[in-house]
Amino acid sequence: MADQPTTDYSSIRRRILAAMLIVPGIPCMLALAVGYYYFYNSLKSETMAKIERIADSHRQLVEAFLDERTNDLKLIINSYEYEELARPGQLTRVFENLTQSRSGFMDLSLFNSEGVHVAYVGPYDLAGIVYKQEKWFKEVIQKQEYISDVFLGFRKVPHFIIAVTRTTGEKTWVVRATVDTALFDQTVGNVRIGTTGEAYIVNKDGNLQTIRRSGGLLMEPDEDAPSYLTAHDRIRTFLGTNRAGEKYVYATAWMKDNNWLLVVRQQRADAFRQLALATNLIALVLLVGGFLLAAAARYATDQIVRRLKQMDQDKSLLSRQLVAAERLAEVGQMAAGVAHEINNPLQIIGTEQQLIELTVEEMQEGGELHDSENLAQVLDSLKQINLQIERCANITQGLLKFSRKQEQVVRLISLKDLVSDITNLVRRKAEVEGITIMEDISPALPEVMLDPAELQQVLLNLLNNAIDAISQKGGAMEGQIRITAQNQDGRVRISITDNGCGIKEADQQKIFSPFFTTKPVGQGTGLGLAVSYAIIDKMGGTIEVESLEGLGTTFSIYLPITATGSRPEETQAPKMKKSTAAPKASGPGGNGHAAN
Amino acid sequence: MQPTRVLAVDDEERFLTSLAKLLAKKGYQVETATGGAQALSILTDHDVDVMILDVKMPGMDGMTTFKEAKKIRPLMEVIMLTGHATVDTALEAIKIGAFEYLMKPCAIDELIEKVKQAADRKGLLLGQPKG
Numbered sequence: 267m268a269d270q271p272t273t274d275y276s277s278i279r280r281r282i283l284a285a286m287l288i289v290p291g292i293p294c295m296l297a298l299a300v301g302y303y304y305f306y307n308s309l310k311s312e313t314m315a316k317i318e319r320i321a322d323s324h325r326q327l328v329e330a331f332l333d334e335r336t337n338d339l340k341l342i343i344n345s346y347e348y349e350e351l352a353r354p355g356q357l358t359r360v361f362e363n364l365t366q367s368r369s370g371f372m373d374l375s376l377f378n379s380e381g382v383h384v385a386y387v388g389p390y391d392l393a394g395i396v397y398k399q400e401k402w403f404k405e406v407i408q409k410q411e412y413i414s415d416v417f418l419g420f421r422k423v424p425h426f427i428i429a430v431t432r433t434t435g436e437k438t439w440v441v442r443a444t445v446d447t448a449l450f451d452q453t454v455g456n457v458r459i460g461t462t463g464e465a466y467i468v469n470k471d472g473n474l475q476t477i478r479r480s481g482g483l484l485m486e487p488d489e490d491a492p493s494y495l496t497a498h499d500r501i502r503t504f505l506g507t508n509r510a511g512e513k514y515v516y517a518t519a520w521m522k523d524n525n526w527l528l529v530v531r532q533q534r535a536d537a538f539r540q541l542a543l544a545t546n547l548i549a550l551v552l553l554v555g556g557f558l559l560a561a562a563a564r565y566a567t568d569q570i571v572r573r574l575k576q577m578d579q580d581k582s583l584l585s586r587q588l589v590a591a592e593r594l595a596e597v598g599q600m601a602a603g604v605a606h607e608i609n610n611p612l613q614i615i616g617t618e619q620q621l622i623e624l625t626v627e628e629m630q631e632g633g634e635l636h637d638s639e640n641l642a643q644v645l646d647s648l649k650q651i652n653l654q655i656e657r658c659a660n661i662t663q664g665l666l667k668f669s670r671k672q673e674q675v676v677r678l679i680s681l682k683d684l685v686s687d688i689t690n691l692v693r694r695k696a697e698v699e700g701i702t703i704m705e706d707i708s709p710a711l712p713e714v715m716l717d718p719a720e721l722q723q724v725l726l727n728l729l730n731n732a733i734d735a736i737s738q739k740g741g742a743m744e745g746q747i748r749i750t751a752q753n754q755d756g757r758v759r760i761s762i763t764d765n766g767c768g769i770k771e772a773d774q775q776k777i778f779s780p781f782f783t784t785k786p787v788g789q790g791t792g793l794g795l796a797v798s799y800a801i802i803d804k805m806g807g808t809i810e811v812e813s814l815e816g817l818g819t820t821f822s823i824y825l826p827i828t829a830t831g832s833r834p835e836e837t838q839a840p841k842m843k844k845s846t847a848a849p850k851a852s853g854p855g856g857n858g859h860a861a862n
Numbered sequence: 863m864q865p866t867r868v869l870a871v872d873d874e875e876r877f878l879t880s881l882a883k884l885l886a887k888k889g890y891q892v893e894t895a896t897g898g899a900q901a902l903s904i905l906t907d908h909d910v911d912v913m914i915l916d917v918k919m920p921g922m923d924g925m926t927t928f929k930e931a932k933k934i935r936p937l938m939e940v941i942m943l944t945g946h947a948t949v950d951t952a953l954e955a956i957k958i959g960a961f962e963y964l965m966k967p968c969a970i971d972e973l974i975e976k977v978k979q980a981a982d983r984k985g986l987l988l989g990q991p992k993g
Binding site: 614624662 | 874876877880881883884887945965966967968969970971
């Protein structure tokens with residue numbers, strides 16, 4: 267109904283859709299988030315444990331490298347007396363023996379306690395230089411053995427040395443070897459973790475002691491060193507960010523009396539590659555799942571809203587029909603009341619008319635009145651009064667029929683015969699008007715339980731209306747009425763189609779209302795279709811109209827096919843037979859009023 | 863030959879008087895009553911062959927009047943006059959012995975015909991047909 271506030275379906279739609287998306291969406295996101303969280307933590311601890319293991323074993327490897335070489339020197343210093351080693355050529359022989367069994371030594375030197383480079387085997391010409399003031403010399407005298415940081419020294423090339431001392435009696439002397447930094451770099455740097463994993467050593471000041479694969483030459487300070495140069499036992503693992511903003515997983519281990527720090531690190535993205543994979547997977551699941559969810563929710567919402575709309579429409583249609591039915595019932599009751607009240611005065615008028623007629627007759631017989639034009643006029647008027655009373659009686663009877671259940675003679679009747687009979691009844695009248703009636707009656711029409719008189723009345727009414735509609739249209743057009751009757755979807759459809767004047771669209775709504783008529787005053791009561799409607803409705807059927815103004819009209823009656831086996835209740839039959847006689851009082855042509 | 867005695871009962875006085883005149887012209891002997899109580903008192907004093915009784919009346923209604931009248935004059939035939947809305951009552955009356963019912967407005971010819979039939983029936987029952 268256009269005048270009713272229209273339901274805001276888009277708002278309902280939005281709310282349902284939101285609920286359908288949020289309700290499954292939130293638990294789904296939560297599940298994925300929790301899953302991600304635990305996966306991340308497990309992966310992190312696994313990664314940390316792994317890098318810690320690597321750092322630990324790598325430290326052992328590097329320490330072993332240094333220990334082996336320190337022990338080599340110790341063996342040499344303990345195997346020879348100072349004088350033996352100082353003998354020209356001896357150190358060379360020792361060095362040759364040493365390099366045969368051990369790689370990584372670049373040179374070998376012998377120093378006396380004064381720091382004088384007594385003997386030297388190696389690529390540089392360093393013999394004779396006094397090292398007494400050098401840091402490493404002081405340290406080795408003090409600590410018996412010493413491994414230096416990488417430094418330039420007199421040769422001005424980055425290197426580091428291992429030195430050991432021996433004291434016999436008053437004499438202290440030092441054997442020193444330079445370690446091949448290339449080999450050491452290789453040893454330290456030889457870790458393979460992912461694609462970005464690397465290992466290197468920095469000293470306490472944060473200077474690189476080995477070449478770093480990702481960039482950083484010997485002795486260069488590592489800018490990031492301050493972030494991880496902290497005192498700790500064993501191995502420390504943590505996540506850190508370098509100056510360039512790259513995130514790393516670090517494992518650090520102090521070695522060489524806390525002078526060197528072994529750093530094993532791997533870029534976080536590399537270490538957490540699986541996490542990225544999982545993240546992508548989750549994103550994919552969210553995307554695809556979200557899409558499917560949205561599609562399903564949309565579909566379901568559409569369905570719900572569609573059903574809702576349908577239901578609302580049905581409801582509004584129903585309530586409209588209800589209102590119409592109520593209005594019809596009210597009008598009917600009122601009409602019945604009016605009809606009933608009018609019947610009494612009509613009865614009196616009728617009686618008076620009879621009295622006058624009888625009196626006039628007596629006066630004629632008694633010679634009081636002579637036949638004259640006036641007398642003929644009086645008699646004619648009296649006849650006319652009688653006719654008009656009958657007409658009024660028809661109207662009131664029609665009103666009462668419309669409003670109230672009249673006694674029915676319900677029986678099993680053949681629709682085919684009934685329709686044919688009615689058609690034949692009006693055929694003559696139609697022919698006079700120049701109208702052709704065509705029949706299309708299915709021989710398969712069932713027998714139905716109803717009052718034939720009532721259905722006859724309805725059909726007569728519709729046929730008379732059709733004839734009127736055609737004659738009203740006039741013109742040269744040949745009038746045609748087509749009557750069809752057939753089974754349709756478990757019901758019987760009887761339709762009467764004319765090519766008459768049609769019904770205005772605005773009037774189509776009103777034609778079943780009582781007292782609505784388009785005929786000139788005095789020619790229609792406006793009750794025919796209202797009564798027809800009431801009758802068909804009582805039978806459990808419907809009556810519909812389709813019309814195009816100027817082209818014609820089709821009235822369709824749909825009747826239910828009742829259980830054909832059932833018979834009218836016998837107890838009721840006598841009463842009904844009796845009553846058929848009585849309504850004759852309403853005068854002949856009881857259907858005459860039906861034409862509106 | 864004794865004329866058929868008719869009692870017309872209706873609350874419409876003009877109808878009563880006109881009907882009475884008509885019936886009288888047709889040779890009936892007519893009494894009228896405007897209500898059930900009056901009808902019963904007339905019946906007590908006079909024998910009546912046919913009673914024309916309106917179903918719907920103020921005061922004592924047609925049905926009660928019918929039952930009481932039958933007690934007084936069991937052989938009397940009764941024609942019920944009814945408006946449409948009271949057809950059921952009229953049918954009830956027929957079940958318990960009314961002769962016929964007619965719906966208002968009824969043609970006077972028909973009413974008179976029914977009165978004649980009713981009188982004949984009563985006459986037949988009594989073995990003395992009347993005109």
